[in-house]
Amino acid sequence: MDAVEVDTENNLQRKQSLYQSFDETFEIHKENYRGQQYSQIYFARLHVMRTLLYSLIPSWKSHLPVCTVLGLEEGKECIIVGTLYKHMKLKPCILDEYSKERSAIPLVKPHNFTHPDDQLVLEDESGRVKLTGTVLLPSVFVTGTVVALHGKETGAGDFLVEDILEAGLPHQTELPLNSEEDKYVVFISGLSIGNCSSNPLQFQLLVDHITGHLGDEKEQSIAAQIVQVVIAGNSVEIPHGLLNGQNLASKDQSRLSEPIKELDIFLTQIAAGVPLDIMAGPNDPANFALPQQPLHRCLFPGSSAYNTFRSCHNPHSFDLDNVRFLGTSGQNIDDLEKYSEAKDKLEFMERTLRWRHLAPTSPNTLGCYPFTDRDPFFIESCPHVYFVGNQDKYETRLIKGSEGQVVRLVCIPRFAETGVAVVLNMRNLECHALRFGTQFSS
Incomplete structure (x- = not known):
């Protein structure tokens, strides 16, 4: 009609x-859910986003080398590209749902699980490194975001972030x-x-x-x-x-x-x-x-x-x-x-x-x-x-x-x-x- x-x-x-x-x-x-792992969608995301970020780096900071996490050298400024992961102490754990011994209830608003102690790490195929500094705020970013970071490895093995490059709005x-x-x-x-x-x-x-x-x-x-x-x-x-699996x-x-x-x-x-x-x-x-x-x-x-x-x-x-x-x-x-x-x-x-x-x-x-x-x-x-x-x-x-x-x-x-x-x-x-x-x- x-x-x-x-x-x-x-x-x-x-x-x-x-x-x-x-x-x-x-x-x-x-x-199909049989035998499929979620790591594959993360890999596909990193691949397409890294290609994009690599194309933007020359107009951002062309004088800096691009390294992998495994290739970092202490004190040497460089750019690393990878997927962020956020460690969250208040993030709900599915195992807690089945735990009968849970007694401590986190003091957090039920609609938000952020905490001042949350920490970010960056991961690529070679490994992961903890991120430090005031440029990259854990409260802003979430697990799964792909970014390029300018910084250097510290003596403690962390990566001190000095600048960040996001993909930006597409064409x-x-x-x-x-x-x-x-x-x-x-x-x-x-x-x-x-x-x-x-x-x-x-x-x-x-x-x-x-x-x-x-x-x-x-x-x-x-x-x-x-x-x-x-x-x-x-x-x-x-x-x-009504939808409880019963007739x-x-x-x-x-x-x-x-x-x-x-x-x-x-x-x-x-x-x-x-x-x-x-x-x-x-x-x-x-x-x-x-x-x-x-x-x-x-x-x-x-x-x-x-x-x-x-x-x-x-x-x-x-x-x-x-x-x-x-x-x-x-x-x-x-x-x-x-x-x-x-x-x-x-x-x-x-x-x-x-x-x-x-x-x-x-x-x-x-x-x-x-x-x-x-x-x-x-x-x-x-x-x-x-x-x-x-x-x-x-x-x-x-x-x-x-x-x-x-x-x-x-x-x-x-x-x-x-x-x-x-x-x-x-x-x-x-x-x-x-x-x-x-x-x-x-």
Whole structure:
């Protein structure tokens, strides 16, 4: 089925955009966990990142030699390239979950495991060396980041870091400037349909706004300029305790399927008028480890009948009229917040771009598939828009790279909790929150 154009008394026609998906890199072919080691994805990451950093070193510090960890000489300045590993005294240990003798509870906030005594080491194929100095802050970096370091070996056998080279923002295609017309993309996440606190009326208001069935002539004309809707994860919430491996009673089966049926009804209304991408999230009925594969189309018999409906990977990468979008349902940024520190979520997002890696904590603390020949989370091309879903609040920032790259960072809040969707204008990358409320005060 084709999408129905916006049809009001003024015969408004919905604008169109050219869509191209780049999710092939996140596709898992012939899934296999037998005999595969996570060391292979680290090796693939180091190989591609080291090649990149080697190409940047001549314009950074061409007068210094590049050494391996094993080839370090005491007091001799050089550059080493490798993968960082962070020793964290508060990092949870899986063995503790099974220990009956655990009595000491670490004095730490439950959402963050950093500690002033955390230490960084750098590792390559030849060995590892402890890093010292004030340049490289353990609170900023995480295990899995690949960097180049300028410094020298001390008498104690440590490497005193004097400077650091990160990969930086990758090359970016030029932002299209040939259009003066507004085209909007609407981002939503955390619908949590099935949660007792979610408000169906609130979501219906959102659907009516997107499809042009809400507001006056001006609002409908704006709705006609919406060319894409992206739902970034956690669309449903299955009641805890239902999925415990036991055979479900008929009433439990109904409780399991009801949220998905309700979601399909809402998605059908959107897909009937607007192209729609839906990504899996940690609470959705999909594989848990990254990259999450698309939610099965059989879950959406109504909306999948439209060719505007797309069930997509998480992470998700696509072009709209040559504007590049890249985003996740939030797991990569939430995990960074647990094992490092920043002033806000946008800073975590910026770090992943400058490290050229979407999920640097995978597979150490963030589950991912054990790829053997590549690291799909390496960022080859710089997006114009980088979004993450299921955050506490709406935040946005425009950042710039050393080669003139411009990226709009967007944190999409959980809709069920905030009633907030995010609208982005593709013409100028301007962004604003769209708030929907069902409670009115006198």
